[in-house]
Amino acid sequence: MAVVHFTSHLQSFVNSEPVEVVGETVGAALDAALAGRDQLRTYILDDQNRLRRHVMIFVDGQMIVDRLGLSDPIKISSEIYVMQALSGG
Amino acid sequence: MSNTIHVSSRKGLFTLKRSAAGNWEIADLAFLASPVTMSLADPRTGNWYAALELGHFGAHLHRSSDQGKTWTEVAAPKFPEGATLPDRMPQADGSPNMKPAALKEIWSLETGGSDNRTLWCGTIPGGLFRSDDAGDSWQLVDSLWNREERMKWFGGGKDDPGIHSIAVDPNDPQHVIIAVSCGGAWQTRDGGASWNCCSTGLRAEYMPPEEAYNPVIQDPHRMVACPANFDHLWIQHHNGMFHSTNGCESWEEITDVDPAVFGFAVAVHPHDPATAWFVPATKDEFRIPKDARFVVTKTTDGGKSFRQITAGLPTDKAYDIVFRHALDVDNTGERLAMGSTTGNLWVSEDGGESWQSVSNNMPPIYAVRFVHEG
Numbered sequence A: 001m002a003v004v005h006f007t008s009h010l011q012s013f014v015n016s017e018p019v020e021v022v023g024e025t026v027g028a029a030l031d032a033a034l035a036g037r038d039q040l041r042t043y044i045l046d047d048q049n050r051l052r053r054h055v056m057i058f059v060d061g062q063m064i065v066d067r068l069g070l071s072d073p074i075k076i077s078s079e080i081y082v083m084q085a086l087s088g089g
Numbered sequence B: 001m002s003n004t005i006h007v008s009s010r011k012g013l014f015t016l017k018r019s020a021a022g023n024w025e026i027a028d029l030a031f032l033a034s035p036v037t038m039s040l041a042d043p044r045t046g047n048w049y050a051a052l053e054l055g056h057f058g059a060h061l062h063r064s065s066d067q068g069k070t071w072t073e074v075a076a077p078k079f080p081e082g083a084t085l086p087d088r089m090p091q092a093d094g095s096p097n098m099k100p101a102a103l104k105e106i107w108s109l110e111t112g113g114s115d116n117r118t119l120w121c122g123t124i125p126g127g128l129f130r131s132d133d134a135g136d137s138w139q140l141v142d143s144l145w146n147r148e149e150r151m152k153w154f155g156g157g158k159d160d161p162g163i164h165s166i167a168v169d170p171n172d173p174q175h176v177i178i179a180v181s182c183g184g185a186w187q188t189r190d191g192g193a194s195w196n197c198c199s200t201g202l203r204a205e206y207m208p209p210e211e212a213y214n215p216v217i218q219d220p221h222r223m224v225a226c227p228a229n230f231d232h233l234w235i236q237h238h239n240g241m242f243h244s245t246n247g248c249e250s251w252e253e254i255t256d257v258d259p260a261v262f263g264f265a266v267a268v269h270p271h272d273p274a275t276a277w278f279v280p281a282t283k284d285e286f287r288i289p290k291d292a293r294f295v296v297t298k299t300t301d302g303g304k305s306f307r308q309i310t311a312g313l314p315t316d317k318a319y320d321i322v323f324r325h326a327l328d329v330d331n332t333g334e335r336l337a338m339g340s341t342t343g344n345l346w347v348s349e350d351g352g353e354s355w356q357s358v359s360n361n362m363p364p365i366y367a368v369r370f371v372h373e374g
Helices: A008-012 A026-034 A038-045 B148-152
Strands: A002-008 A020-021 A055-059 A079-084 B004-009 B012-018 B026-030 B036-041 B049-053 B059-064 B072-074 B084-086 B098-100 B105-111 B119-124 B130-131 B162-168 B178-179 B183-188 B220-225 B228-239 B240-244 B252-254 B260-269 B278-282 B296-299 B307-309 B328-331 B336-339 B345-350 B356-359 B363-373
Touching: A002 A008, A002 A026, A002 A038, A020 A026, A026 A038, A026 A079, B004 B036, B004 B049, B004 B336, B012 B036, B026 B356, B036 B105, B036 B363, B049 B105, B059 B105, B105 B162, B162 B220, B178 B220, B183 B220, B228 B260, B240 B260, B260 B328, B278 B328, B307 B345, B328 B363, B336 B363
Parallel strands: A002 A079
Antiparallel strands: A002 A020, A055 A079, B004 B012, B004 B363, B012 B026, B036 B049, B049 B059, B059 B072, B084 B098, B105 B119, B119 B130, B119 B162, B162 B178, B178 B183, B220 B228, B228 B240, B240 B252, B260 B278, B278 B296, B296 B307, B328 B336, B336 B345, B345 B356
C-alpha cells in the first residue's frame, strides 16, 4: 500500500502519524489519509479544500505538478510526503 | 482591577502577572514559537482563547478552561464552501476577479455580552463569525458577508480586508458595532440579522477626492466604544483621529494634534467617555514615532485637547510602533498596557500618566489584553 507521511513539524500541533492508503491519485491518497482526521485536515487544506500555499507534496521524491486538482498519479508502493515549504522567520 | 495581562506575540502567548511587590513578571509562555494574533479571556466562563496563525499550516484557535495550564484546539471559523471575495486584479474585461475565501487570520475576538456562550470573531479576509457554544463551532454572519458593499472593501497593509474591532453594547448584546480595514464601521441592533454602515464623517485622504467620504472604503485602524456610555466611540483611522458622541451616527475628525494624528491604537476609559489614549506615529510611508520620539497622547476632554506623555517611555531615539490591538486599559481605567513591534512592553498604573518598562526584549507584539476575572 502507498504510505502518506507528514512533516515532523506538524506533530507538535496535531497527531500526524503516517498512514497506509489505497488510491490512484494524490488527491485520493490524501483524502484517505485525512479521513476521520478533521483537525489534521485543517492544517493541510484550507477552507475551500485547497492545498495550503506553503504545503508541498512529493511522490516518490518528485514534487507534484497539479497542486489544485491533486491529480498526479501514484503507485501502489508510493511514498507520499506532505512537507512544508521553507519560509518564515 | 486586573493583575494579569495576555501578550500575543510573534513567538507565542505570554501571560504576565503582577507580583505582591507590584512588579509585572512573565508567568507563562504558551505556544512557544507560534505567532499568536489575538487572545481573549472570557470573564463569563473563565475560558481563555488564543488565535494562532501558523503560516504554513493556517489559522487555528485554542481554548483553555484552566487559566492556561492546558489548551485544547477548537474549531476555527471557516468560510462556507464556495465563498469568494474580490481579487485586487480584475479580469481583462474589468469585471471583478473573485477568489476563494479562506481564513488567513483571526483578527478580533470578543464576548457576546450577557449571553454567556456567545462569541464574536472578525477575520482576514473580512468575515464576521458568531459562536453560540463558546467556540465549539462558528457561523459566518451572512447578512454582513452578503452586503454588496463588501465588494468595495479592500485590504490595508494586508492583502485582503479584515475585521479588527468588535464592540458589544454592555447593556444590549444585540447591539454590536464593528470596524473594517478597509470597509468602514458597521452596526447591528438585532444581533447581526441586519447591518447599516455607520461611517459618516470618516475621511480617507488616500482616496481620490470624490471618494474621500465614501463610507464603505474607510480605513479605521482601530475602533473602541466606552463601556459606560456606548454612544461615545473613538477611531484611530489611517487618516487621523475621529470621535463620535451619538452612537456612530456621525464622526468628527480631530485635527492638529501633536505630534501626529496617524497611528494604529486607541483605548477609551471604561467609565469616562471623554478620556482616551493614542500612540502617534508619522504617517504613512514612515510609520515610526515622529522624530523617533515615542510618546502617548491622552485627552480628557473628548478630544478638544491632548497632552503628550513621556514619563517612563524611552528617552533615546525609538522606532517602536504599537499595533492596533497592542494598547489596552483595564476595567478601572487606571491600568494600561502597551506592547510594540520591537518587543517593548510597558504598563501604567496611573491612567497612562507614567509608564514602567516591563520588558525590552519580547518578540514583536501583536496584542495586549488585561484579563478580568468573572
